[in-house]
Amino acid sequence: MGNKKLTTVLLLGLTMSLTGTAFAAAPTASNADLGARIAALEAQQKQLSEQIAELKKENSSLKKTSVIAKSNRTAITNLRQDASRFQYKGFGRVAWENNSDALTYNDTNDMRRFYVDLEGKYRVNDKWSMNFQWETLQRYAKYHTGDGTTYYHDSKNGHHDDEDSGIQRIWAEGDVGKVHLDVGRRWRGMGYNFIYFGNESDGVVASTPIPGSNLTAEAFYLSPTDRGYHYSFYGAGIRGQVGHGLQMDVRYGKLNKNKHESLGTSYYVTPNEEYYNSIGSQAMLVSAMWNPMKNIFLLGDYVRTNRQAGAPLWTNGPEVSGTSKNTWHVRLNYRWPDLNSPGSFQLYGRWFDYPYNENDLVGAFGDKEDSFFLSGSKGWAFGFKYVPAKNIEWETAYQWAAAHTRMWKPQPGARYEHNVLRTKVDFHF
Numbered sequence: 001m002g003n004k005k006l007t008t009v010l011l012l013g014l015t016m017s018l019t020g021t022a023f024a025a026a027p028t029a030s031n032a033d034l035g036a037r038i039a040a041l042e043a044q045q046k047q048l049s050e051q052i053a054e055l056k057k058e059n060s061s062l063k064k065t066s067v068i069a070k071s072n073r074t075a076i077t078n079l080r081q082d083a084s085r086f087q088y089k090g091f092g093r094v095a096w097e098n099n100s101d102a103l104t105y106n107d108t109n110d111m112r113r114f115y116v117d118l119e120g121k122y123r124v125n126d127k128w129s130m131n132f133q134w135e136t137l138q139r140y141a142k143y144h145t146g147d148g149t150t151y152y153h154d155s156k157n158g159h160h161d162d163e164d165s166g167i168q169r170i171w172a173e174g175d176v177g178k179v180h181l182d183v184g185r186r187w188r189g190m191g192y193n194f195i196y197f198g199n200e201s202d203g204v205v206a207s208t209p210i211p212g213s214n215l216t217a218e219a220f221y222l223s224p225t226d227r228g229y230h231y232s233f234y235g236a237g238i239r240g241q242v243g244h245g246l247q248m249d250v251r252y253g254k255l256n257k258n259k260h261e262s263l264g265t266s267y268y269v270t271p272n273e274e275y276y277n278s279i280g281s282q283a284m285l286v287s288a289m290w291n292p293m294k295n296i297f298l299l300g301d302y303v304r305t306n307r308q309a310g311a312p313l314w315t316n317g318p319e320v321s322g323t324s325k326n327t328w329h330v331r332l333n334y335r336w337p338d339l340n341s342p343g344s345f346q347l348y349g350r351w352f353d354y355p356y357n358e359n360d361l362v363g364a365f366g367d368k369e370d371s372f373f374l375s376g377s378k379g380w381a382f383g384f385k386y387v388p389a390k391n392i393e394w395e396t397a398y399q400w401a402a403a404h405t406r407m408w409k410p411q412p413g414a415r416y417e418h419n420v421l422r423t424k425v426d427f428h429f
Helices: 002-085
Strands: 086-098 113-123 128-139 166-176 179-190 197-209 215-224 233-243 246-255 282-293 296-305 326-334 345-353 378-389 392-404 415-428
Touching: 002 086, 002 113, 128 179
Parallel strands: none
Antiparallel strands: 086 113, 086 415, 113 128, 128 166, 166 179, 179 197, 197 215, 215 233, 233 246, 246 282, 282 296, 296 326, 326 345, 345 378, 378 392, 392 415
16 A cells, blocks of 8 residues: 555656646746737837828828918919909011102101000909000101101100100000990090091090990090190990991090180190191091991991181181091901911902191091091002911002192192002011
8 A cells, every 4th residue: 555655646746747847838938929929019019100100291291282282272373363364465567668758747658667566454353454555666767758858766856756665555444333434545446447536545435235236325535645736525426236237336526625726736836836726626427337248348437527618727827628527438348367367368448538637637536547548638548468377467558649738838738649658567466
């Protein structure tokens, strides 16, 4: 029994020893693995922390970029809006003419010049805009007047003082309800050939559509800005479509001077003399543009004033023939040129009858197209316009007229034959 008990005790002790060893070794292996795992997790956590930090930086950068991009988009939008608020257009011109037989004190061969016109419009809001016109011209040849006096480019002595460049005209346009207003200094034309009024002026023009029609009613008060003249012209009219292919412009106006009052002061003589009123105190316009068939357009202006036909050209002066109350200008066009279509063209013929007067005016203050048409002239003009390339237009015209001299010698109002050849090229932008 003793041996068996000893054996049992020894076996039990060995078993417990082995079991204890096993139980002790297991935790030791688990701790090592857990430590490795923890170390790996810590490494991953550190890596993730670094990545998160980088992502935060990138996110912050992206947010800043987004803010900058949004700011840039806003700035670009504002720039586009500002750019859309400003518009400009214009053209440059090279011109030549032979007009040396004009027996007037005005410059002859006046169109031997370079010229630039720039017009700008800034939209103040949805209803109003401010506008300007900048012009400059330079003549490239000496010139002479009808009495044979030759001049050069000397604006200091009063010759060609219009070569000074700058912003000459500023005006505002906008709507008050259904009334459109044009206020300030600008070139304004009335009628389709502008013989009633076609000149730079200070003043206001108010217009409004006539309900139920294609017509516009208009009222105006204008003061020509030409040097020496001091009078205003006011009135009203109706213009617009009146039938198939037919447009009309009908007006009536009055000067703020009567037939016997001075229109201003002459700056050509010393001491200054008063401008004798030889055009009258009232003027009526009937103007039309008719398109009777494809590519054919007829434009006609008729102006009648209340001047005295056959009246003397100055106080106590001699009567001169050709001092009619009526002014006519008729134009026939074949086609219209298109600046966007190289090869397009226009042919035209014009007949005109401008009465003679001491003030050298047409209508109330009509356009004579840079002295191409003179007061006291009656005759014909023929020409063409051609577009050789996009935005370039070439025009050439020839005029023959029976004219009245404005020279004191040999006789004021004497008739003579006046011929003009003019050509010009315009570069539009």
